[in-house]
Amino acid sequence: MGHLGKALLVVAAFGLAACNNPDRFGAGGAGGPGGPGGMGGIDSSGLGGPNDPQSVAYFQQTLGDRVFFAVDQSTLSDAARGTLSGQAQWLNSNTQYAIIVEGHADEQGTREYNLALGARRASAAQNFLISQGIAPNRVRTVSYGKERPVEVCSTEECYSRNRRAVTVLSAGAGS
Amino acid sequence: MTLMKALRPLLIAALALFGATAPAFTQSGPLRIEITEGVIEPxxxxxxxxxxxxxxxxxxxxxxxxxxxxxxxxxxxxxxxxxxxxxxxxxxxxxxxxxxxxxxxxxxxxxxxxxxxxxxxxxxxxxxxxxxxxxxxxxxxxxxxxxxxxxxxxxxxxxxxxxxxxGEGGYFDSRVVFVSEAGPKNARQKRLAVMDYDGANVQYLTDSSSIVLAPRFSPTGDRILYTSYVSGFPRIYVMDVASVQSRALDEQPGTMTFAPRFGPDGRMVVFSLEQGGNTDIYMLDTSSGSRSRLTNSPAIETAPSFSPDGRQIVFESDRSGTQQLYIMPAGGGEPRRISNGAGRYGTPVWSPRGDLIAFTKQHQGRFHIGVMRSDGSEERLLTSSFLDEGPTWAPNGRVIMFTRETAGEGGQPALFSVDISGRNLRRVTTEGSASDPAWSPLLP
The missing domain is CATH 3.40.50.10070 (TolB, N-terminal domain)
Incomplete structure (x- = not known):
C-alpha cells in the first residue's frame, strides 16, 4: 500500500466526514466543511481530541494543519512559519507519521498555472518543515491547483482560505 | 456572381480585423451581403x-x-x-x-x-x-x-x-474531448468524455473516481493525452480511443506531470514536469521513450503547444514576474516573449493554420479568450467573463471553443464557442457541466 492508501486509512480512522473523496485528503480540519463542528463522536474513539497533544485532531485543529498565501505568491508569511514550526515540533515527537503537503490555489488563475503554483506552495512548506528537522523522506507533496477549494464563494474572503498548503498525516514514516 | 463571391466580403471583414493579407474586396451585388454597423447579415x-x-x-x-x-x-x-x-x-x-x-x-x-x-x-x-x-x-x-x-x-x-x-475547410465532422463535471464546487467529480462537436453522441471514457484534467487529441484523433490523479498524484496518461485503455506516459516518482500536448507528428509529446516546486517543459519521444528538457529556469513554465509545422513551441512562463507567452525552437533554446499587453497571459494554443495563437488573458479581474499573431502583434480579445479559459481550435482554425465558469457557490463550467472575429458566441450543448474542451482533427 502506498502513502496515499495509508493516508486514506488514517483519515478514515479518524472519521473526517468531508474526506470521503479519495482525491481530497486535506479538506477536513479547522475551517473546512466537516471541521470541528462536524467531528462529533470522534473523541469517543479514544484516540484523542483537540486537547490531547498526541492526537491527530490536536495537530489539525490546535496547531493548525494549514498555512495561507498571498495572491499568486508562495512565500511563507511569519504566521505560516509559526504554524509550520509548531507542526515540525509535533512531527519530531510523533515520528510514526509521514506527511503529504497539499498545495492549493484559488480559482483566479488558469488550470495549469494553478497546478504549478500549488506545487510551489507545497514545496515552500515542505522545505520549511525539512529545515526544522523533519527527515526529507517523511514529506511528500502534491498539488491540487484550483481543483479542491474548501470555500466556494467567489470573493477574497474565500479565496484567501483556498490559497493554502495543508499538511496531511499518513501512517508509516519513511516507508 | 457566385455564393463564394457573396460570402467573401464577410470573410474579408473577419480577416481585416487582423490586418490579414486578404484578397481584395471583389464586388457587391444582388446577393446583398451587407455589413451594417459591424453586424454581418448572414x-x-x-x-x-x-x-x-x-x-x-x-x-x-x-x-x-x-x-x-x-x-x-x-x-x-x-x-x-x-x-x-x-x-x-x-x-x-x-x-x-x-x-x-x-x-x-x-x-x-x-x-x-x-x-x-x-x-x-x-x-x-x-x-x-x-x-x-x-x-x-x-x-x-x-x-x-x-x-x-x-x-x-x-x-x-x-x-x-x-x-x-x-473557400475554407469545414469543421462539422469532428469530435470534442472534454471533462464532464458534477457535484459541488468543493467536491467536484470529473470524468473524461468525448462528443460530436455539436454535443451529440456523448461517450464517457473514465469514471469519476479520480480527478482528470485537460484531455488533448493526437493529430489523427486515435489517442488522448490527459492528466489524472488516479495514482494520488497528477500524472499524464495516454488513452487509446478505440479500446478506451490508458497507460501512464512517463513515470517519474516524486514529480508531477501535466499539460501534455502532441506534436504534429503524433510521436513527440510536450508537457510540464514539476520537481521540488519548480515546473519546466519537457519533450518525450513516445517511440524511443527518450526525454529532453526544454526549459530550465526557476519560473513556472507550462502549457506548451507546437506550431503546426512542429518547429516551434509556444508556452507560458512567469519568468518576467507574471504569466506571459513565449516561443522557443522545438528543440529548446532561447525563448522570445510575444505577449506585451497589460495583464497575465496563459494557455497559448497554436492555430492549425499557423497564423494565430489563442490564449487566456487575465486583466483587471476579468478573464478573456484572445488571439494574436505569432509575433505578438494584433492582439484581439474575443470574450470577457468572470472566468473564461483554455481555448481549443476548430480543425479549420476559424472557431475557438473554451471553458466559461460562473462565479460563486453555485458556479458551474460550461463549454462555449466563438469565431475568431469575436462573433457568434454560443454555448455548446452538454448534458451537465463541462470544462477543458479539446477539438479533434476533421474526421476521415
Missing amino acids: LPFAVPDFVAENGAAADHARNIARVVAADLAGTGLFREIPSSAHISRVSSFDAPVAYGDWRAINAQALITGAVSASGDRIVVKFRLFDIFSGQQMGEGLQFAGTPQSWRRMAHKVADAVYSRIT
Whole structure:
C-alpha cells in the first residue's frame, strides 16, 4: 500500500466526514466543511481530541494543519512559519507519521498555472518543515491547483482560505 | 456572381480585423451581403427535407437535413429560411430546381438531398445551388455509411457546403474531448468524455473516481493525452480511443506531470514536469521513450503547444514576474516573449493554420479568450467573463471553443464557442457541466 492508501486509512480512522473523496485528503480540519463542528463522536474513539497533544485532531485543529498565501505568491508569511514550526515540533515527537503537503490555489488563475503554483506552495512548506528537522523522506507533496477549494464563494474572503498548503498525516514514516 | 463571391466580403471583414493579407474586396451585388454597423447579415439558405428514396430512409432524410441546417446556421454565417416559407417542394432529387420560387423567398443557397436505406447501409446524396446565378455549385456528392453514422454523413454534407461557399475547410465532422463535471464546487467529480462537436453522441471514457484534467487529441484523433490523479498524484496518461485503455506516459516518482500536448507528428509529446516546486517543459519521444528538457529556469513554465509545422513551441512562463507567452525552437533554446499587453497571459494554443495563437488573458479581474499573431502583434480579445479559459481550435482554425465558469457557490463550467472575429458566441450543448474542451482533427 502506498502513502496515499495509508493516508486514506488514517483519515478514515479518524472519521473526517468531508474526506470521503479519495482525491481530497486535506479538506477536513479547522475551517473546512466537516471541521470541528462536524467531528462529533470522534473523541469517543479514544484516540484523542483537540486537547490531547498526541492526537491527530490536536495537530489539525490546535496547531493548525494549514498555512495561507498571498495572491499568486508562495512565500511563507511569519504566521505560516509559526504554524509550520509548531507542526515540525509535533512531527519530531510523533515520528510514526509521514506527511503529504497539499498545495492549493484559488480559482483566479488558469488550470495549469494553478497546478504549478500549488506545487510551489507545497514545496515552500515542505522545505520549511525539512529545515526544522523533519527527515526529507517523511514529506511528500502534491498539488491540487484550483481543483479542491474548501470555500466556494467567489470573493477574497474565500479565496484567501483556498490559497493554502495543508499538511496531511499518513501512517508509516519513511516507508 | 457566385455564393463564394457573396460570402467573401464577410470573410474579408473577419480577416481585416487582423490586418490579414486578404484578397481584395471583389464586388457587391444582388446577393446583398451587407455589413451594417459591424453586424454581418448572414447568408439565407434553404434545406428542404432530403428525399427519402425508400420507406426505410424517411427518418434519416428528415433528420439529416435538420443537422445540415443546424451546422450551417450555427456558424453565424448563414441563416436558414424555415420550410414553412418554402414555395417549392422538392419531391425528387433529380427534378429541375424552381429557381424563381427560391428567389421569391430570398434564398441564396439551396441544398437538396436524398437518402436511401438498405440493410446496414444508408447512402446520402446532395447538391448545392446558387439561386441568384441559377446554377448548381460544384458537383453533387454522395456519402455511404452505416445508419448509426447518419449524423456524421450530415456533418460531411454541411462541411462540403461550407467549404464551397466560404473557400475554407469545414469543421462539422469532428469530435470534442472534454471533462464532464458534477457535484459541488468543493467536491467536484470529473470524468473524461468525448462528443460530436455539436454535443451529440456523448461517450464517457473514465469514471469519476479520480480527478482528470485537460484531455488533448493526437493529430489523427486515435489517442488522448490527459492528466489524472488516479495514482494520488497528477500524472499524464495516454488513452487509446478505440479500446478506451490508458497507460501512464512517463513515470517519474516524486514529480508531477501535466499539460501534455502532441506534436504534429503524433510521436513527440510536450508537457510540464514539476520537481521540488519548480515546473519546466519537457519533450518525450513516445517511440524511443527518450526525454529532453526544454526549459530550465526557476519560473513556472507550462502549457506548451507546437506550431503546426512542429518547429516551434509556444508556452507560458512567469519568468518576467507574471504569466506571459513565449516561443522557443522545438528543440529548446532561447525563448522570445510575444505577449506585451497589460495583464497575465496563459494557455497559448497554436492555430492549425499557423497564423494565430489563442490564449487566456487575465486583466483587471476579468478573464478573456484572445488571439494574436505569432509575433505578438494584433492582439484581439474575443470574450470577457468572470472566468473564461483554455481555448481549443476548430480543425479549420476559424472557431475557438473554451471553458466559461460562473462565479460563486453555485458556479458551474460550461463549454462555449466563438469565431475568431469575436462573433457568434454560443454555448455548446452538454448534458451537465463541462470544462477543458479539446477539438479533434476533421474526421476521415
